[in-house]
Amino acid sequence: MKKLSSFVLAALLFVSTFFSMTLNAFAETTSAIGIVNTVLTDSKIASGRTQPGTTNWQRYNDYSVYVDVDTSAAQFTQTPIYVTSLLGTINHWKLTGISAVYSATAKGFRIYLTTENDTEKLTPEIANSRNWHVNWIGIEPFTAIGSNANAQTPSTIKPTPIDNKNGTISTEPGKTTKVQVTVDLPADIGYNNSFGIFKINDDGSVAGVKPGAANYAETVVKNRIPLADVDKGSYKKGQTFKYDLPGGSKYGVFLIANGTPDQFLQKNPTNKGSEPPLAYFFDTAANPDQKSHVKVSSDKPNQYGFEDMYGGGDQDFDDLIVKLETLSVEPIAQTPLPTPGKYYYLVNKNSEKALAITGGITADGSGALQWYNQKADNFKWLLEDAGSGYFYLIIKHSGKALATTGGNTDGGSVVQSTNEKLDNFKWLLKDAGNGYFYLISKPNDKVLNVEDSSTAAGAAITQRDNKGTDNQQWRFEPV
Numbered sequence: 001m002k003k004l005s006s007f008v009l010a011a012l013l014f015v016s017t018f019f020s021m022t023l024n025a026f027a028e029t030t031s032a033i034g035i036v037n038t039v040l041t042d043s044k045i046a047s048g049r050t051q052p053g054t055t056n057w058q059r060y061n062d063y064s065v066y067v068d069v070d071t072s073a074a075q076f077t078q079t080p081i082y083v084t085s086l087l088g089t090i091n092h093w094k095l096t097g098i099s100a101v102y103s104a105t106a107k108g109f110r111i112y113l114t115t116e117n118d119t120e121k122l123t124p125e126i127a128n129s130r131n132w133h134v135n136w137i138g139i140e141p142f143t144a145i146g147s148n149a150n151a152q153t154p155s156t157i158k159p160t161p162i163d164n165k166n167g168t169i170s171t172e173p174g175k176t177t178k179v180q181v182t183v184d185l186p187a188d189i190g191y192n193n194s195f196g197i198f199k200i201n202d203d204g205s206v207a208g209v210k211p212g213a214a215n216y217a218e219t220v221v222k223n224r225i226p227l228a229d230v231d232k233g234s235y236k237k238g239q240t241f242k243y244d245l246p247g248g249s250k251y252g253v254f255l256i257a258n259g260t261p262d263q264f265l266q267k268n269p270t271n272k273g274s275e276p277p278l279a280y281f282f283d284t285a286a287n288p289d290q291k292s293h294v295k296v297s298s299d300k301p302n303q304y305g306f307e308d309m310y311g312g313g314d315q316d317f318d319d320l321i322v323k324l325e326t327l328s329v330e331p332i333a334q335t336p337l338p339t340p341g342k343y344y345y346l347v348n349k350n351s352e353k354a355l356a357i358t359g360g361i362t363a364d365g366s367g368a369l370q371w372y373n374q375k376a377d378n379f380k381w382l383l384e385d386a387g388s389g390y391f392y393l394i395i396k397h398s399g400k401a402l403a404t405t406g407g408n409t410d411g412g413s414v415v416q417s418t419n420e421k422l423d424n425f426k427w428l429l430k431d432a433g434n435g436y437f438y439l440i441s442k443p444n445d446k447v448l449n450v451e452d453s454s455t456a457a458g459a460a461i462t463q464r465d466n467k468g469t470d471n472q473q474w475r476f477e478p479v
């Protein structure tokens, strides 16, 4: 449904743009084959025409001609939907065939024209003397013929390119990249391997820790983008998973040899020794044996091949294969700021639980937690303007303010406290898109975080580095 409506919207945008003749909204290319205009939107829409009088009509038979229309200047990446019309000076109303598109590809299509009932002879010269020429519109992406327009999976799956120099996946700022991951396993499976996807900061670190640091593996695995089915391991050949990658960041993939991320964190978080579970990364500096364990090959540039043996094993890089495809790249809808002076429930995106202080407790230092939203006063937060774009959050039952503690400590607790109007009481609301915010603590840029991505009632609230994960995103529901 979503797909269809954005398609219709795009089509309307095109039509209105075309008829209002705001041609500066087009990129225009003129060549021997005609003119091509491209409207730059998420769905590529381009239009063009063949040249009146010099269209490259070809004889098909005594009564029919055809033309191969070149649309390559539009640079479609796949076969779009083509819609055609025929223009000319005389007699084109008698023809049939103009809306019948043949041999459509990303680069063009063919149209046949025939005179009505095949009585009047037709030649390319006659066609051009009457200035018959083809107008066309091409639109991609589209829903494939025969597929359900309401289906969740669009027909425009594209490989997700991986940079083969550093093994990272790039994403567009302000957009969410929805990827589908398909795993492949060798027939002669030895270890039971698993993988994970993690966000890489601009400086190459993960949550401030760089490859080569003693706690890198542990940090990456802890900060992976959680996905329950992926984390469980024991994959089947051809199994698929779907990730939403928040835009503007780079991502990498790790392997846990003979284990799951949780087993790794329990049994070998220092990533030492030669016995699995061990974590392996594209960057060999992060690997316990400093050997290469992750490969991106030039003929399969959207695929990670993993080698799971300590020391490099047989270097076949097929002990687990992870293929990435992009289902869609969707703009992140902007979230309007909640209104200062009003009460809100703050609901966590990952857990759907609400931010609370234990009921009845009014003492300073009482820790914030998440709980089923009981809509009581200890769930109601007053958003108060703190100036310079910052806010205080005042809990109704005690009148205390939400504050971070522990200075710059990653994992420092978040509590209620008498509002001293210091920086650690001040929160910036950063749009996380689609109705959610990150709450950023002023002194250290850490965000309001549900510890360990827990979905349990009672889970602690902490300050953590912004990982872009759902357990750090909050929705303001008016009380």
Ligand SMILES: [Ca+2]
Residues within 6 Å of the ligand: 307, 308, 309, 313, 314, 315, 316, 317, 318, 319
């Ligand atoms: Ca191997």
Ligand SMILES: [Ca+2]
Residues within 6 Å of the ligand: 186, 316, 317, 318, 319
């Ligand atoms: Ca193998």
